[in-house]
Amino acid sequence: MHGLHASAQRLRIAALALGMMCLPACTASQPREEAPVQEEQTDTLPATLSLIFVGDLMQHQSQIDAAMRKEGFDYSASFRHVAQEIQKSDIAIGNLECAMGGKPYAGYPCFSAPDEFLHAIRDAGVDVLSTANNHCLDRGSKGGLRTIHLLDSLSIPHLGTYPDSARQAATHPLIIEKNGIKLALIAYTYATNGIKATPPFRVNYIDEKQIAQDIARAKSQQPDAIIALMHWGEEYHSLPSKAQKTLADKLFSQGVTHIIGSHPHVVQPIELRTDSAAATRRLLVYSLGNFISGMSANKTDGGLMVRMTLEKHRQKTTLKHADYSLVWTLRPAHNALKDYSLIPPSHIDSLQPSAQYLFRRFLKQARTLFEQHNTGIAEKEF
Ligand SMILES: [Zn+2]
Secondary structure (H helix, E strand, O other): OHHHHHHHHHHHHHHHHHHHHHOOOOOOOOHHHHHHHHHHHHHOOOEEEEEEEEEEEOOOHHHHHHHEOOOOEOOOOOOOOOHHHHHHOOEEEEEEOOEOOOOOOEOOOOOEOOHHHHHHHHHHOOOEEEOOOOOOOOOHHHHHHHHHHHHHHOOOOEEOEEOOHHHHHHHOOEEEEEOOEEEEEEEEEOOOOOOOOOOOOEEOEOOHHHHHHHHHHHHHOOOOEEEEEEEOOOOOOOOOOHHHHHHHHHHHHHOOOEEEEEOOOOOOOEEEEEEOOOOEEEEEEOOOEEEEOOOOOOOOOEEEEEEEEEEEEOOEEEEEEEEEEEEEEEOHHHOOOOOOEEEOHHHHHHOOHHHHHHHHHHHHHHHHHHHHHOEOOEEOOO
């Protein structure tokens, strides 16, 4: 918002200077004409909202072990090198892919992460979390409910799972308003690993009829953008499935403005589409990949941070800018501090040789994929 404030100030100063310059020649009857000019200049200032999206926030046993201290858990290393970048955007949105189900803590296959993990995510600057993913019921509905209570206690807006249908109806779509721009967020998961919710607990599943109703409800609130967070696709596939592509097209045709996907644990291509009929651009991220996890298999050890800036001018909102960064997860085996830590490419030379090798392997594969399949969007290194 610094830029907007600065330009608003500049315009006001310009208007003032114009008035002053006019002063000697102006008669008492003239200021009436000047006033509307000043008003219009202020009125035409665009509002901007910057967003950043991060992928799966996972919690494997090896991460729990690495964070364990004599008293509690310390995850401060996890986001040390990316927090500043996250906080640069007005709103940061992530996918909380584990239950905060309390003790006993556990990694794969039924995650229950220490509460300190969520504290660290919040402290890193993540503002909004989706819980619509296949691990939300890893500790059953009781664990799902505890996750919601913890999110609420930390005042983190969230969407995807609900204590009951009343809360679901009241807070999905999730309306977020900042800088004069109103977003409607919707989120869905393909499944919950065969675990069923115990009523009244609710999970947003991918159900096209339900999604159509939710989009209609979102539209009734007249948001400036509708963003769908989709937990979908095939694990470890670097290209989107036919089902992802078909559903993405349907969501766009129904009025969704942008789609941010997760779940495959690897990055998938990004499309910045121009919708000439609506005179706007739509961002389609098929999979952000893992953000932080204990996974070490080829391509699962890194992920995407995707940024977009929305601009609202004379009641029309457009995607002004979008870019992405690649980040890699440093694991205890490759650093003296035995930490898990997200590393941006600018830090690569400070890593030990084995880590540099793995990071470069991740970057090379992701960049090759994106060169072949991305449209209309470029990488921004930090
Ligand atoms: Zn998943």
